[in-house]
Amino acid sequence: MHLVDTHCHINMMVKKDFDRVLTEQELVAAGGIVEQAHTQNVRTIINVGTSLIESKNCVEIARRYKSCYATIGIHPNDATEQWMDDLKELQHLACRKQELNIVGIGECGIDKHYPEYNLRRQKDVFKAQIELALEHDLGLVIHTRDAGDETLTCLEEFAHESSLRGTIHCFSEDLDFAHQAIAMGFVLGLGGTITYPKNVELRDVAQRVKLDDIILETDAPFLPPQPMRGQPNHPRHIAYIAEYLADLRSVSVEEIALQTTINVQRIFGVPREGR
Numbered sequence: 001m002h003l004v005d006t007h008c009h010i011n012m013m014v015k016k017d018f019d020r021v022l023t024e025q026e027l028v029a030a031g032g033i034v035e036q037a038h039t040q041n042v043r044t045i046i047n048v049g050t051s052l053i054e055s056k057n058c059v060e061i062a063r064r065y066k067s068c069y070a071t072i073g074i075h076p077n078d079a080t081e082q083w084m085d086d087l088k089e090l091q092h093l094a095c096r097k098q099e100l101n102i103v104g105i106g107e108c109g110i111d112k113h114y115p116e117y118n119l120r121r122q123k124d125v126f127k128a129q130i131e132l133a134l135e136h137d138l139g140l141v142i143h144t145r146d147a148g149d150e151t152l153t154c155l156e157e158f159a160h161e162s163s164l165r166g167t168i169h170c171f172s173e174d175l176d177f178a179h180q181a182i183a184m185g186f187v188l189g190l191g192g193t194i195t196y197p198k199n200v201e202l203r204d205v206a207q208r209v210k211l212d213d214i215i216l217e218t219d220a221p222f223l224p225p226q227p228m229r230g231q232p233n234h235p236r237h238i239a240y241i242a243e244y245l246a247d248l249r250s251v252s253v254e255e256i257a258l259q260t261t262i263n264v265q266r267i268f269g270v271p272r273e274g275r
């Protein structure tokens with residue numbers, strides 16, 4: 001069985017602070033996490049960038065460890081006044097996507113959760129990254145929080161582009177949003193939150209969309225599945241999420257593993273047998 005964690009932050013699991021280059025020791029610790037994930041059949045891990053420095057950390061992990069890939073991007077909450085300079089550097093990295101094992105752009109999107117958000121800037125940074133993904137034929141990792149309408153409106157501007165595709169990371173919207181996103185080439189990134197008791201509507205969506213439209217993610221070290229709450233999340237918990245989704249949909253875990261891995265290949269071009 002081959003499982004993929006499509007959204008992980010090993011770079012944040014091995015250090016407590018943000019926006020700092022990983023030390024040698026931390027890079028070695030990242031290798032240990034990769035090994036632990038392997039023991040649970042999680043053979044491919046995509047580490048997702050949130051800022052220029054963290055994107056470079058993800059690229060460095062992908063350079064060292066064969067089962068790891070990177071996405072590069074600017075999280076809406078990390079968009080500073082200097083975002084255009086950062087974007088230029090991301091463009092240079094995207095030009096070298098093959099050798100650097102970069103498979104996507106993001107996480108990017110709109111986040112209106114924290115009161116001091118700058119919506120205008122968030123939209124500019126988001127759209128620039130959609131353009132970057134299209135230019136380099138890369139999948140998008142979309143972060144949307146309390147901003148479903150704004151996120152869809154930004155994506156709709158590019159809906160005519162045939163290479164538009166990606167994942168709605170940590171999907172938490174309703175069935176209508178799901179259908180609109182899927183129609184534009186997106187899949188739903190499902191993880192620990194489908195196991196939380198209060199998320200009844202989310203489980204309903206997870207049952208009703210086609211298995212072709214789902215990929216699995218942990219968002220480790222954040223959002224651990226219900227039985228692991230209170231401890232940092234880990235990419236190995238993809239195995240638990242796959243089992244949980246199999247139960248929910250009354251199919252075998254092998255079927256979940258196979259189809260979601262096929263979907264990851266379609267969205268991010270990650271080879272099914274790894275590299």
Ligand SMILES: [Zn+2]
Nearest residue numbers: 007048107219
């Ligand atoms: Zn994340």
